Amino acid sequence: MARRNDHSRKQIRELAIQAVLDVVDSDEDATITARSVAKGMGYTVGTLYLVFRNLDDLLLQVNSKLLQHLYGDMNVVAQNSEGPRDTIFELAKCYVSFAEDHPGRWQLLSHRRDNTLGHDAVENEADNIVEDIFVLVQTELTRLAPTRDSKEIAIAARALWSAIHGICIVTASSHLRRRAHYDARLLVHTLVHTYLSGFMFDKIESLAPRS
Amino acid sequence: MARRNDHSRKQIRELAIQAVLDVVDSDEDATITARSVAKGMGYTVGTLYLVFRNLDDLLLQVNSKLLQHLYGDMNVVAQNSEGPRDTIFELAKCYVSFAEDHPGRWQLLSHRRDNTLGHDAVENEADNIVEDIFVLVQTELTRLAPTRDSKEIAIAARALWSAIHGICIVTASSHLRRRAHYDARLLVHTLVHTYLSGFMFDKIESLAPRS
DNA sequence: GCAATTTATTGAACATTGTTTTATTTGTCA
DNA sequence: TGACAAATAAAACAATGTTCAATAAATTGC
Incomplete structure (x- = not known):
């Protein structure tokens, strides 16, 4: 488990945004799923929903x-x-x-x-x-x-x-x-x-x- | 259960297409799901996949x-x-x-x-x-x-x-x-x-x- | 007219999603 | 040190697309 306070919420937001970009840059046809983004940022879905609605x-x-x-x-x-x-x-x-x-x-x-x-x-x-x-x-x-x-x-x-x-x-x-x-x-x-x-x-x- | 041969495959295709139009006409924001279309045509999803890929x-x-x-x-x-x-x-x-x-x-x-x-x-x-x-x-x-x-x-x-x-x-x-x-x-x-x-x-x- | 077979149709089942909730781990502070 | 709070994970849920086995109806052969 990633240790808490490893990233601030703002950093997590940045991680998520970057993960999305990484996905679409690597394959323009890729569908972005909550889980793929979470994996890309080294977290799990729960964290995503802590930071985004x-x-x-x-x-x-x-x-x-x-x-x-x-x-x-x-x-x-x-x-x-x-x-x-x-x-x-x-x-x-x-x-x-x-x-x-x-x-x-x-x-x-x-x-x-x-x-x-x-x-x-x-x-x-x-x-x-x-x-x-x-x-x-x-x-x-x-x-x-x-x-x-x-x-x-x-x-x-x-x-x-x-x-x-x-x-x-x-x-x-x-x-x-x-x-x-x-x-x-x-x-x-x-x-x-x-x-x-x-x-x-x-x-x-x-x-x-x-x- | 709808009696079989009530509709030919071509008719079923027409039913499905019409059902889709009915859905989007009734609510432009409605999402079209296989089940909603099936219900709209009086069939179930299975039939849909019999006729469409x-x-x-x-x-x-x-x-x-x-x-x-x-x-x-x-x-x-x-x-x-x-x-x-x-x-x-x-x-x-x-x-x-x-x-x-x-x-x-x-x-x-x-x-x-x-x-x-x-x-x-x-x-x-x-x-x-x-x-x-x-x-x-x-x-x-x-x-x-x-x-x-x-x-x-x-x-x-x-x-x-x-x-x-x-x-x-x-x-x-x-x-x-x-x-x-x-x-x-x-x-x-x-x-x-x-x-x-x-x-x-x-x-x-x-x-x-x-x- | 009745059994056997085929086939249209269903309903359940599965995988994948978005989203929520619960459990657990970790840090903090009294 | 132990209780509390916060962060994270893991599990759970509902809704989807899709597949598949079960079923009921029609057809066929007699």
Whole structure:
């Protein structure tokens, strides 16, 4: 038995999160079970439930951490690129790279999870980072079209980023079922290129859906 | 006990598929279990496994049926709209409507499933319909830009449709976790509008990703 | 019409999960 | 040192997917 006080609760949380990452990194198709995580951290399930409300709680915290990293990377990229247009391309590349380079983690992140915990602190934290990512794009779009209505730009940013997300999802899904698939980077590049062309071209025009 | 030969195997398959739809229609968050499906069809689990290889097999067949319906609807819409541009808008609306009007079915469809069955007939059927949907869009894009390279258009169509898919995914996910969310129809309209502007505006220009 | 056989269907059984509870070990402090 | 508290393990439970032996119904051969 591991001697008690070998790890603080915070350390145990870290151990668990790391164990989850180890599992999905070693095999993107691996299913994460409470017992596999516990074994990975050198504890038993009971300890896991001492520190997390349930498995979803743990996975949510993993996602939160992944999102933090992703957001951090995106911020670096945003800093080091030339203009708003280039920045958006680089941000998109960054997003795709995450999905392609860490398929297990990406699956974790994009996996739909039932909301067993109510509105939770951690959950909100993850959602807030997602929101931050949208804002990052929104900022660059604003630089591209400073005169345009900010609400309109918010919508444009969300549309664009959800779109990029969609391409990653579809590509990952094709990967998963071993189907032929188009290169995600190419698709995303096409999307961003075309979308930005349209964004710049459009004059002030009604964006409301007809009927 | 239900008298044997009350239903043919094909009928039992239909019963099962219908039972699944009933479950997700009655509660989009409901988890589909072998036993709940069996109860819904008036049989027990054993019968289910007489007719399907496993649960995934059943769900895959449900998805195939859903995709057939969706594709049928999209075809009708494509027939009854004015020009290629309008058609694409209508196709997108059709897709969003499916996701919004039948959230349970949409979740079923967009749920990632491990590939427990190998390359299977039903699985290929579903994948083929997805491919057909892409082709539908591709056809309209070709009408919009008849001179453009067909490979390029194929990519553009996949990028566009994956993007629309992504918006539906993100919106549904927000719905699920009861978060504030932007209206999917508005986002999709913005996306299609902007994307088509860019698509029409772009001259023959390199679409290859830099570096 | 009745026994034998086949077969559809069930219900029990199994393994694996998430989760809770109980038992045990270990550290701490009076 | 011994009682208490906390950490950890181990066992227990319920719900799942899945399999399988038992059973009841239909069919067949006579």
